[in-house]
Amino acid sequence: MMTSGIILGSRPRSSHAFGSLTRGVPRRLPNEFYPTPPEATRALLSVETFEGSIWEPACGEGAIAQELRVAGHAVVATDLIAYGYGQPGIDFLKETRPRARNIVTNPPYGDGLADAFLTKSLAFARETRGTVAMLLNLASLAHRTRTRWWREHPPARLYAVDDIVCWPVHRYGQAPSHFTKHRYFWAVWTPDHQGPSAFWWLSSAEFRTRQSRPSHNLTERNYA
Numbered sequence: 001m002m003t004s005g006i007i008l009g010s011r012p013r014s015s016h017a018f019g020s021l022t023r024g025v026p027r028r029l030p031n032e033f034y035p036t037p038p039e040a041t042r043a044l045l046s047v048e049t050f051e052g053s054i055w056e057p058a059c060g061e062g063a064i065a066q067e068l069r070v071a072g073h074a075v076v077a078t079d080l081i082a083y084g085y086g087q088p089g090i091d092f093l094k095e096t097r098p099r100a101r102n103i104v105t106n107p108p109y110g111d112g113l114a115d116a117f118l119t120k121s122l123a124f125a126r127e128t129r130g131t132v133a134m135l136l137n138l139a140s141l142a143h144r145t146r147t148r149w150w151r152e153h154p155p156a157r158l159y160a161v162d163d164i165v166c167w168p169v170h171r172y173g174q175a176p177s178h179f180t181k182h183r184y185f186w187a188v189w190t191p192d193h194q195g196p197s198a199f200w201w202l203s204s205a206e207f208r209t210r211q212s213r214p215s216h217n218l219t220e221r222n223y224a
């Protein structure tokens with residue numbers, strides 16, 4: 001069982017509700033709303049296949065869900081907050097039944113939320129025999145408090161995604177420079193996987209437009 005904060009740590013303490021302000025922007029954004037650039041999801045779909053329906057349980061404005069739908073997947077999109085996409089008012093951590101076979105999301109990170117999302121997602125996936133794909137902070141892969149957990153729950157595959165910035169430019173303008181330094185990876189858990197995780201690198205530039213094509217030819221068959 002994971003302990004709180006094991007994957008991404010806790011929200012920094014501050015007298016301000018969302019931390020200190022940098023040029024008027026809160027240090028942690030309300031509700032942890034950090035949307036995923038579409039190229040990150042397209043890159044994931046170039047290397048992973050999902051059989052059956054997919055639940056995006058923290059869908060925000062639908063950045064991931066929309067790409068999954070465009071790729072032809074049946075997607076259930078929910079979020080705690082109303083952003084005008086999917087079904088609002090659904091606290092994933094209070095859900096008792098899986099709403100789809102697979103789960104794909106970029107979860108909220110602060111206050112141990114990513115840990116809780118991961119625990120819950122893996123439990124649902126055990127029920128449905130589905131796949132879980134989570135976009136996480138690359139720093140969480142190499143941290144002394146997390147090594148043991150990763151060893152005990154090795155994802156089947158890990159994909160570093162270069163050059164993406166999960167920041168709502170349309171709400172707050174360009175991301176502060178400290179934020180642009182964050183790096184991300186997809187972790188993918190499949191039923192019955194044991195042993196070492198496979199690792200690969202994804203180029204976000206190859207997926208900035210829907211028409212673009214990856215330079216690699218990686219399929220589940222040749223990437224076992």
Ligand SMILES: C[S@@+](CC[C@H](N)C(=O)[O-])C[C@H]1O[C@@H](n2cnc3c(N)ncnc32)[C@H](O)[C@@H]1O
Nearest residue numbers: 033034035036058059060063080091092106108
């Ligand atoms: C990092 S943002 C990502 C949004 C979306 N997944 C994407 O990739 O664009 C995290 C999202 O988690 C939602 N959220 C936070 N706590 C939640 C909870 N307990 N249940 C469901 N959604 C939650 C926030 O409202 C926010 O939309």
